[in-house]
Amino acid sequence: MDNPAPGPVWRLPAVPGLSDLVSALQSAGYRVIGPQVRDGAIGLGEMHSADQLPFGWGVHLAPGGYRLRERPDMAAFGHSAGPQSWKQFLHPPRERLWSAHRSAAGDFTVEPADPEVRPLAFLGVRPCDLRAIQIQDEILGATRHPGSGYAARRAAVFLIVVNCTEPGETCFCVSMDAGPRAGPGYDLLLTELTDPAGHEFVLQSGSAAGNEILNCLRLEQASPAMVCGADDAVDAAAQRMGRVMDTADLPALLVETLDAARWDDVAARCLTCGNCTMACPTCFCTTVEDSTDLTGDHADRWQSWASCFELDFSYLHGGPVRSSGKSRYRQWLTHKLGTWHQQFGSSGCVGCGRCIVWCPVGIDITEEVAALRAEKDARAAGPGQQQSDQP
Numbered sequence: 001m002d003n004p005a006p007g008p009v010w011r012l013p014a015v016p017g018l019s020d021l022v023s024a025l026q027s028a029g030y031r032v033i034g035p036q037v038r039d040g041a042i043g044l045g046e047m048h049s050a051d052q053l054p055f056g057w058g059v060h061l062a063p064g065g066y067r068l069r070e071r072p073d074m075a076a077f078g079h080s081a082g083p084q085s086w087k088q089f090l091h092p093p094r095e096r097l098w099s100a101h102r103s104a105a106g107d108f109t110v111e112p113a114d115p116e117v118r119p120l121a122f123l124g125v126r127p128c129d130l131r132a133i134q135i136q137d138e139i140l141g142a143t144r145h146p147g148s149g150y151a152a153r154r155a156a157v158f159l160i161v162v163n164c165t166e167p168g169e170t171c172f173c174v175s176m177d178a179g180p181r182a183g184p185g186y187d188l189l190l191t192e193l194t195d196p197a198g199h200e201f202v203l204q205s206g207s208a209a210g211n212e213i214l215n216c217l218r219l220e221q222a223s224p225a226m227v228c229g230a231d232d233a234v235d236a237a238a239q240r241m242g243r244v245m246d247t248a249d250l251p252a253l254l255v256e257t258l259d260a261a262r263w264d265d266v267a268a269r270c271l272t273c274g275n276c277t278m279a280c281p282t283c284f285c286t287t288v289e290d291s292t293d294l295t296g297d298h299a300d301r302w303q304s305w306a307s308c309f310e311l312d313f314s315y316l317h318g319g320p321v322r323s324s325g326k327s328r329y330r331q332w333l334t335h336k337l338g339t340w341h342q343q344f345g346s347s348g349c350v351g352c353g354r355c356i357v358w359c360p361v362g363i364d365i366t367e368e369v370a371a372l373r374a375e376k377d378a379r380a381a382g383p384g385q386q387q388s389d390q391p
């Protein structure tokens, strides 16, 4: 979905404005999903009022580490990516695909599952996560799978994106061209300002549905100074990325380093737990499982998230194709950053940093790419510069 040419820019006072926004969305029939503090983290859940937003909370992020921190201000969106992404609402972890019944007369019927579709408003989508949703749209959405549950759920989603002014220590959306300023595709776009002039938002609409919600709000035009302040805050965020990934010729680099010694290094640390794939907002792989009741007259087929780190993920007759941890980590990284381009026309990474934070041993995708590049450069420089002779 492309956003139209920029329209008027509005000022939304933070606390009453967000309350009005949530009420307007609810009145329009949306179930509002947004960030909130729970279980020691900022997760995503249904919001009954704007009071549930994590006002005054930020996060400290590190490889294998996540901690809430109190902010010096009352920002509602002063935190970077949390453990959950929006993928759980569009591409659920477990979903029934169909049910089969055998009647007493022996007739056999198969009924496709009717996906529950309720209009959802995602409040507080980061630009990197907007990009991640668009990547999953390309893979799971209406173009390729018009009748899918994903396509039906996605069509009913209203997106309120918040430009990022608070990148975390593990963020690298700038490297992946996925933030901190939102690209097209939102219904409403907010930029949060918490300067001494007050706590407020710059607000823009990006769709007809966005205009309808705007019409329900009490708004005044944003001043030029406020618009400049919002632009500056996002520009400043781009300079404060916690991580950088050099993406120059990255797919080619990965092809040229398939036998690098670095894969053994990372395999020695990787637990093949699959956490990175579960936390990643673009990973989409699934498996299917059939279950029957005790009578044998009723069966269901379930689809659930799967991970390329599972041993049986690559099982073909006789055994798994990728039996070593090394081959599974290499598959994940080379698909995400390399062959995804050939398959879907973009990178599979948006630089959200979740795989770094939620890896129990702190494996850092940016560090692995840098090490592969260094190894390739060392090889090119000559035998004396190589890190290892190992194939």
Ligand code: SF4
Residues within 6 Å of the ligand: 276, 279, 280, 281, 282, 283, 336, 348, 349, 350, 351, 352, 353, 354, 355, 356, 365
């Ligand atoms: S690979 Fe890591 S940084 Fe990239 S989108 Fe997935 S979780 Fe985020």
Ligand code: SF4
Residues within 6 Å of the ligand: 269, 270, 271, 272, 273, 274, 275, 276, 277, 309, 358, 359, 360, 361, 362, 363
């Ligand atoms: S890279 Fe980390 S999170 Fe991913 S499978 Fe290995 S140990 Fe688990």
